Amino acid sequence: MANSGAVSKQKAAEMFRIPKSTLMEKLAGRTPEHRARxxxxxxxxxxxxxxxxxxxxxxxxxxxxxxxxELCLEVKTILD
Known part of the structure; x- marks a missing residue:
């Protein structure tokens, strides 16, 4: 979308509810498209x-x- 010029970068950021700076970093290739877990x-x-x-x-x-x-105690019981 924003990469092809069909929509402005500002509009694309608003559409996907992400900061414009995040979109700019992704498009410029400065951050990976998908982060490792x-x-x-x-x-x-x-x-x-x-x-x-x-x-x-x-x-x-x-x-x-x-x-x-209580949930933590149950986990501990399971692990012990």
């Missing part, structure tokens, strides 16, 4: 994550809200 590697296995989901949904089904501390 910045998150750390996964600690829990899929099975462990599913166990947490079951724990959380089970608690919710009886009307109990799990606090972040």
């Amino acid at each position: 910045l998150d750390p590697f996964t600690v829990l296995t899929v099975a462990e994550e599913n166990a947490l989901v079951e724990y959380r949904t089970g608690m919710a089904s009886i009307g109990y809200q799990v606090t972040s501390n």
Whole structure:
């Protein structure tokens, strides 16, 4: 769009709700088009994550809200 000149860079930035400076950096090639994942590697296995989901949904089904501390304790229990 903005690269082909069909739309001004300002208008393209507004359309996609990004800062114009970000768009300019991407178009100029000063920043990668797609950033590498910045998150750390996964600690829990899929099975462990599913166990947490079951724990959380089970608690919710009886009307109990799990606090972040309780969830952390459950993760620790799974990992130990």
